[in-house]
Amino acid sequence: MDAQVGIIGAGPAGIAAGVQLKRFHMPSIIFEKREVGGLIANAYRVDNTLLFPEGISGKEFARRLKNYAERYGLEIHTEEAVRIEVGDEIRVKTDKAAYSFKYLIVATGTRPKTLSFPEFKYHITDIEEKYEKILIVGGGDIALDYALSAAEKCSNVIVLYRSTLKALPTLQKEVKENPRINLVRGEILDIFGKKVKTTAGMLTADVFLGAVGRVPNIEIVEGIIHPNIYLAGDVKNGIYRQSSLAIADGIHVAMKIWRRERYGNP
């Protein structure tokens, strides 16, 4: 075996699990295909964790997760897990190699639902360039959170939402008070370069960001039932996607694995 435990995903859930396992002296290998820290790096400001009563930016949150992983000497491989096979051991095939584990934690989070226009990006961390005008599509927490981040960089932020705003009331209030952000009810019909035809009329934008929902990255374990495979974080939490819940999940599954190893019970 390459380690007792394999962990797919180095977001809050995967890192929390890796650290808790390390405290039990159970070695793990974590696979991360993008950035250590996970999705939270996209957050404008994380206000709903007791650990940061003053609030903390998503980037800083992710940076601290990375430092935390380093402090505990977690072994993180920049590899994408592409296939899982189960037998006497659990085998994880990545884009670079194959590994065997006794236990596996799947902490793969979610991915964005996409729109039918190739112009769209879906993570604000993917937009580095400077821009004047941004169009964000969506009316939920992520869309309005992106709007607040975007308003720090550019003077004209349009949020196009279909029917009603579903975001947290506190986010809605902050967005409505921000003079750089315009909320427009409507749907995109077509895009021609920087011009956007919508049901609310013609708009223009330099950058397009979609925030129309997310789906769990669950495919890698679909159809596999094994007592030593555990899910943690957003991948299993449905609409209850919050970093504190993901961290708690990571710690929870690590404790379950330790008990299973020590006492042999599920």
Ligand SMILES: Cc1cc2nc3c(=O)[nH]c(=O)nc-3n(C[C@H](O)[C@H](O)[C@H](O)COP(=O)(O)OP(=O)(O)OC[C@H]3O[C@@H](n4cnc5c(N)ncnc54)[C@H](O)[C@@H]3O)c2cc1C
């Ligand atoms: C704009 C925005 C604002 C947010 N604001 C808040 C907030 O204020 N408060 C709050 O608590 N939460 C907030 N969240 C939610 C929070 O980011 C998530 O709940 C949290 O990141 C979930 O952690 P996770 O570890 O389960 O998944 P993720 O953070 O999604 O981590 C999963 C990791 O797995 C990796 N991965 C996936 N598949 C593979 C694979 N096959 N191989 C290798 N690696 C893989 C991904 O690259 C990713 O890094 C926000 C999210 C967004 C997008």
